[in-house]
Amino acid sequence: MKQVLEGSHAVAEAVRLAKVQVISAYPITPQTHIVERLSDYCADGTIKARFLRVESEHSALAVMIGAASTGMRTFTATSSQGLALMHELLHWSSGARLPIVMAEVNRALAPGWNIWADQTDSLSQRDTGWIQLYCETGQEVLDTTLLAFRLAEAVNLPVMVVLDAFFLSHTYEPVDIPSQAQVDEFLPPIIPRIQLDPANPCALNQLSPPNIYMEMRYQIHLVMQAALSELEKFEGDFERIFGRRYGAVEPFLCQDAEIILVTSGTITSTSRQFVLDQRAQGEKIGVLKVKLFRPFPVEAVRGYLKNARKVGVIDRNFSFGAGGIFAQEVRAALYGLARRPPVFGFIAGLGGRDVTLESLGEILTRLKTLKRPDPESIWIGLQEVQLAGPKS
C-alpha cells in the first residue's frame, strides 16, 4: 500500500519485511531514524529479531560478522565516521564471505564537522569487497534493501545500500510498501553456506598462506563479477512480483543525446527534471544514472556512453590528489574503446551543498564551451579560495 514515508523508514520497512534475524547498530546522524524504527519494531514484537546494542560501529559490524557466521540474516546501518570506524571489519566481512546487508547514509567526513550529504564516506570503502548500490528515491531505497538480501545471500558477499543524507534519509514521499506475502515470494529464508554450529564444530578464517591466499582473492573477484548477472536475474524476479525495475545503470533520454550527464543518488532525480527542461529548449541531452558502483558495470556504461559527443560526470565526492571518484571509474571503463567520448569531471554538492537546476545549468554551459577535458576536476559553485600551504 502506498503511503507517505520517510527514506529512513523505507529502509526499516524493508528490513521488517525481509524478516531479518539479527540487528546491531550504533546511532549516528543522519542514519539514526533507521535503527530507531527498527529498535521500536524489535521491542514491540513486530520484528522477531535480536537487537544488540553496542558501544561503537566497529562492535556493531563485529556482531554482524558473528551472527552471519552462524547463518543468520543480518542488518546494520551507519554513516560517515561510523563507516570509517568499521573499515577493518568491512574487509573482514567480504573476506569471510558473509552476506551482511548495511544501509549507509552518505554523510561528509570530519573535520570540518558536517552531517550533510557527501559520498566520500562510502566511496572511500570501494576496495573493501562490498557490493555498493546507490539509490535515488524512497521507493528505490525500500526495493534495493530487499534486493540486497537476495543478492548478498546468493553471492556470499556483503552489500551496502547507499542513500543521500537528508535529501533521501529525511525526505517524506509516497512509497509503496509491499505485502509480506509478496516479499516472502521474492525473498525466501536464508539458506546459509557458512554456519557455525556447536553440534558440528569447525573453525573459520584460519591462517591462509601464500599458496592459497591469492586463489581466495580471485574467488572473491569472480563472485563479484557474477554479482552483475545475479542482480539482473533478481531484478527480473523483482519486476515480476512488484512491477518495478532499476538496472545497474539506467539511461534517461540517452538514445540520441549528444551530451550525457553521469550521476548517482538524488542528483539524478534533479538531473531528470533538468534534462526535461533542456529537451524542451531543443538540447540533445540525457542522464545516465549509475546505481551499481561495485562491481562497476563497465559494459553497460560503455554501451550507453560510447556514442555521446561529450560526457559530464557529476561527483558529490572527492579523492584528494586525483578527482571525482565516479569520473575516474567512467574514464577507466571507456579507455578500452577505440572511439570514446571525452569525459569531463565536475565536483558539486560536497558536504550537503545543494545541487540545483542552476548548478546543472552551469555544468551544461561548461560542457558546451570546453573543447577538451582537463585532468583537473571542475568545481561548481566554488567561492574564491586561497592556497594555504607551502610557502616559497
Added chain:
Amino acid sequence: MLEIRFHGRGGQGTVVASILLANAFFKAGYYVQSFPLFGVERRGAPVEAYLRLDKQEILIRTNVYHPDHVVVMDRSILQAVDVSKGMKKGGYILINAPAVPKGDHWNSAFRPAWVDATRIARDNGLGTRTHPILNTAMMGAFARVLGMPPMEAVVKAIQEEVPDQVEKNVQAAKDAYLAVEGFEI
C-alpha cells in the same frame, strides 16, 4: 507544482506540520515531498521545512528557494528571519499570531493571514501552556487560506498519523479553520 516553506523554532513541530500536510495532500490525490532543512538542531533555534505538491511525479530534489506560500509557526521569527525571502508574488504568509503583526517584513507583494494557533492549541489542551503543540491548528488554518487540501483529508491525516489526543487535534484543526483571518474568500 506548489512549494511551501515552513518557518518555526526547534521543538514547535514545524517539521511535523509539513509532514502532516504532506499526508493530507497525498490523501487528496497529490504527489508530495516534504523534508526539513537540517541545521544544528536545538530547541528554540530557527528551523525550516519544505513541502512540494504536484499532480505529477516530483523529480526535483533541492531545497525550496522560491516558495509559493510560507507558514510561520512563531511570530518572533519575523524579527530573526526574512520569511518572505525568494517568495513568489501574491503568495500567502500564514502566521501564528492573534493579529496581523506590524512591521516591514512584507509588503503588498505578499498576503498575510493570521490565526492564534497558540490559543487554539491551549484551549484544546494540546501540549503544555509554555509549549503548546501548534501543528494541527496550523494545518486547519492552511486548509482554509489555500482552499486545499480539503478538511476531510486534513482530518484523515490527523487520525492516521497523530499518535495520541486525536480528537483534540482534529478539533484544533477545525477551530483554526474557522478562526483564521486576513485572507480573501
